[in-house]
Amino acid sequence: MAEATQPDLAVALGRLRLSWPTLMGSGCYGSGEEYAPFIDLAALGGVVLKSVTRHPRLGNAAPRLVSTPSGLLNAIGLQNPGIDAYLENDVANFADRPCAVIGSVAGFSVDDYAYVTERLAARDEIDAIELNISCPNVGTEGETFACDPSLAEAATRAARGVTDKTLIVKLSPNVTDIAAIARIVEAAGADALAVINTVRGMSIDVDRWTPRLGNANGGLSGPAIRPVAVLAVWEVARAVKIPIVGQGGIETARDALEFILAGASAVGIGTGNFTDPRVPLNVVDGIRDYLAARGHSALSEIVGKANPRFAGVR
Template sequence: MANLNINIGDLQLKNPVMTASGTFGYGTEYSDFMDISRIGGIIVKGTTLRERQGNPYPRLAETPSGMLNAVGLQNKGVDYFVNNIYPTIKDVDTNVIVNVSGSEVSDYVATAEKLNGLDKIPAIELNISCPNVKEGGMAFGTSCVSAVQVVGAVRKVYKKTLIVKLSPNVTDITEIARAVEAEGADSVSLINTLLGMAIDAKRRKPVLSTITGGLSGPAVKPVALRMVWQVAKAVKVPVIGLGGIMTATDAIEFMLAGASAIQIGTANFIDPAVCVKVIEGIESYLNDNNFSSVKDIIGALEV
């Protein structure tokens, strides 16, 4: 049987399949559908320093081959997570990773500091790319200067594996990737959602309360694949690929493009057991093609 183990910095994954933040709750919500400990890593919903109510409804819209969301990082804040959520997930037998966002650099730093002390949280994913938050989130991820500022500040206080999630809403994503790598990122994950919008022609109004939102699902996969391929050639740290992954074949394509691991997002809403199916599909592919390790297919695209 092929070896599915993979490392992301010091983070050891039993397989390369992770869940994308905002699509899997805190993990336990999916335990009725599968054994969540089989997943390589669970990235919980976005966490901020203070409680956020999120954006007004409506904040979801179906689109051809995808969906738009403008949830706006609704959560009860990092202190609530530490006191109420962490005790319920700390003994899950896999990597539980917290997605961290903020409106100011000091927010990111304070949140990371609080999470640094949690023994069973081995990594954070720094969200500098969310297009749904009006203050801060998108700006940090679309400028090398601001990306460097926030990643450098967090790196000084956070001592475990630091993953930085990149925005696709930029001219050259490799510039941002190299900038955050230089500031101490242990890995980069990409892509976050593409900025889009939907219009109700009958009402002549936007579908979303925020007018624009983040596009995810199969529609973004070709863009995500291209960006993962570009970034994997530009940096030395491991790349985590995501964007429209629905099947094991999709996941394998991202790994061939250079991703060391992948995240599954929108597909969780369609099939809550999709992560386990993708793990099994990757294993079958490796065995059928006589690969001894999943590492053998990382960046193995022949061009």
């Protein structure tokens, strides 16, 4: 008897083709080296690397991570060695990753975004660029770009001007109208959108009368933010035609399917990897089973199917 063909789970984000619709969230996966003993990295769509800036950053005061009910607050503060040291010491190690490797760029000026994008994208080891205009843990300046339409546009346009590689722009949920920002970023040349980065939050130690994070406030991730993220994808999917990488609290295939049915073409998995490195594998297996059981031959057939005003291209 002929073996049934498996549903096609491949996804295109601009020029970047992913074998699987799963990207590991920036800052949550290194470049995969610590997970490689536990899972086959070829089973991932790709890894989004930790965000890198023009100059080295030591990051925020400890504690930088605090657990909350169904969530994780972080205020790492974009610790990274800066683009010079990163290119010299780190990037060559990413050459043999059997999945897509996506560089993540953070900055504090439009020129920073252009400069770091150009230098990172010039490397063959880097398949695509994600623009982190939405980091909530670096004072007020980190999120300014995602929260100000003209800065979001300028940063995107500047990065677009220096690379032909796929440009994914990562949006913040900490805005009044995420769809409006999405439209502007699409018009400025983004190939895809990552929706969402963390949600601003805080936790207080009631015995010591101090915030529990060294930085006082931070970004909330994990299952606690999933409904916020699904709604953001739903709204963005009505506003733009470019593909969306939906993320925020995904731990199972059914979580991922919520994002896909809202309009995401692929999903990001960050915090879920901390509790179980097999989450990305289970998500792919579960989506495949779900499609097969319903007689679908490709993931693209169900993108946005719960969203009557889905505007994107399947």
